Amino acid sequence: MTEADLPAVEAFLAAHADHAMFALSNLATEGLARDGGQNAARSMFVWAWGDPVTAVIAITAEGMILPVLPREAAAHWAEIAPELAGRRAFGITGEAGAARAGFRALGLGQSGVALDRDEPHFALELEALEVPAGHDAFAVVAPGPGQRALMEDWRAVYHVEVLGTRPEHAAAMAKRDIEIALARDTYRMILRDGVPVSMAGINAAAPGIVQVGGVFTPPELRGQGLARHAVAALLADRRARGAKRAVLFAASEAAARAYVAIGFRRIGDYTLTLFDPVVEIAP
Incomplete structure (x- = not known):
């Protein structure tokens, strides 16, 4: 074409x-x-x-x-x-x-x-986003250079756990990913008592719609519902900037439960x- x-x-x-x-x-x-x-x-x-x-x-x-x-x-x-x-x-x-x-x-x-x-595969009209109870306990930040090393560490773990990347390649790929994410302002991070505890990003965007990806909570902090707070924070920010709809696909049953808890509904398989x-x- x-x-x-x-x-x-x-x-x-x-x-x-x-x-x-x-x-x-x-x-x-x-x-x-x-x-x-x-x-x-x-x-x-x-x-x-x-x-x-x-x-x-x-x-x-x-x-x-x-x-x-x-x-x-x-x-x-x-x-x-x-x-x-x-x-x-x-x-x-x-x-x-x-x-x-x-x-x-x-x-x-x-x-x-x-x-x-x-x-x-899930979708959500952002006017129906359900912010989790207790969300006010978290600070929401647009990460910058000060969080870069931590984000790269988290992203490297994500590569191995979620994407099946070979461990010896994960750090280099994470560095590339986070460089792009920071340049495009596609991530939001939540802090509890000033400490980063989870992050979520946008891996694709078009007028009115975004696709969530790169949701990560460190292993030692999982099971506390932090991912749903991170995704809710990210999407509330995108809704304020004009997005109307969000889609994502879930890598685990735990992730799927987190997304359903904030309003996502399944539309198929991806x-x-x-x-x-x-x-x-x-x-």
């Missing part, structure tokens, strides 16, 4: 934003990628069908496959397989039905994975698969 096609693609993705947040956010921040060009890691190669657009499959320059496909459009995987052949892929994420169809069509089931799971090592899509 070309720049001229972007408005139609973005309109389709916006209409399916609950399942398209990574694609929407990447287009907004990094734009389209070009074969043979100097591409930002999250710029995207995009294929779209229909006029108006009815289905989209994208892959970032660094290799994350992002399908936004209605159930009846799963056959598009067979059409796109020759275009994706030879490209490097480090993962696939999206609505479970669409992602699993691609997983099979591209032969990715034979590849080694660091992470491969279908997670419960697949997150990460390959280790990065694979080359076969012809």
Whole structure:
């Protein structure tokens, strides 16, 4: 596709934003990628069908496959397989039905994975956000350079626990992630008696809607309901800045309970698969 096609693609993705947040956010921040060009890691190669657009499959320059496909459009995987052949892929994420169809069509089931799971997918109209009891006991801060080292430590643990990252790679990846988070002001941290106890972030955003990610409470502080306070604080801030809706997917039953407690309702399942090592899509 070309720049001229972007408005139609973005309109389709916006209409399916609950399942398209990574694609929407990447287009907004990094734009389209070009074969043979100097591409930002999250710029995207995009294929779209229909006029108006009815289905989209994208892959970032660094290799994350992002399908936004209605159930009846799963056959598009067979059409796109020759275009994706030879490209490097480090993962696939999206609505479970669409992602699993691609997983099979591209032969990715034979590849080694660091992470491969279908997670419960949730949404919340932010006017219905339920702030937990006792929330006034916490201070809410936009973390800055003074919290950077702690955030990197927490994010490294998150990488290993939640994303299946190899421990020897976690610190470097956490450093990169937190550098971006601080530059874009996407995290909020809660403090109890002046001590940081939990944090939550936004991993994708589009007009009116945000996607929560990177929720973390240190192991020694878990079981106290801190994550729900961190997410509530983050979303109250985003609501004040104009967001109307939030989505997220839960990595554990405990996380799911925390999200339901503040008003989220399940809308389906969301697949997150990460390959280790990065694979080359076969012809």
